[in-house]
Amino acid sequence: MLVGALPFGIIFGTLAVSSGLSATATLAMSALVFAGSAQFIAIGLIASGTGLLVILLTTLIVNLRHLLYSASLLPYVRHLSQRWRLPLAFWLTDESYAVAHRHYLSPDEPLEDKHWYFFGSCLAMYSNWFVCTLIGVLLGRSLPEMAEWGLDFAMVATFIGIVVPLLRTRPMLVAALAAGAVAVVAHGLPYKLGLMLASLVGVMAGIAAERLVSRPKSGQGGDA
């Protein structure tokens, strides 16, 4: 997991600097926001000259999934004091959720000690993300012409690499196709409204498709 995150921190730092964000702001973002996909999307939007409000709104939408993670981990952290819950919440990312959730499900240790594991894995990922961003920033600064090489394609490739493995079910595929189609058609709308509209339509298409898929099955009495 750590090794997998290495190139992203570096790519993020490099792209952020070449998209016009200052080195300080890039590092501050990695240190304070600590949300890989939202950070990537934000710098993509910055590069295309998007306004502040839309970037913040997109951050909200993209990170809403963390609400699901915290709901799922809540039973395991409820016994902890706020002094524990605060940093654990701050460090809750896709990766740390995956690691912590798996560890909480394994029966080999009492629940009382498991937050140390959660804490440790968070700390490792956090420092890793920050150091890699720093490396990326330095790299981006020493090779400023990298922006003209079409490094924006790195973002396209990264997102495709994240999305395609998620398309395991038909409703997911429907959601992606609907969102992509609307995004292209509505691209001309101001303030990146096309992005919002496309995301919304994609989510609704996914829900609708899921209902359609599950209906014939329940008619046959199967619940797989």
Added chain:
Amino acid sequence: MTFHEIILVAGMALITFAIRYTLFAAGHRVRFTPWVAQGLNYVPVAVLTAIVAPAMLMPDGSQLDLGVDNAYLVGGIVAIILAARWRNLLVTIIGAMLCFFAWRWWLG
């Protein structure tokens, strides 16, 4: 760091932290209505695809370019194939980047 950047980073940090901490802070069992939980599942796929599709199909930002001289489209298709075949992020990125640059160089 400009004022604009401070607002940007602080805003993103606040929003992200609020989302992550609200339920932990409340501490009691919270249940979502099923369709909200269902909808949240589709958010990452929908948002990321909505960003990628125009970047691939209309790289100049205004009109569709479905020709072979569109390196973003060719590289993107390669990325999709690689991602579907290996399900490995690093393989996808490196393979697609190499293809993208090779395609650009070949086109001149």
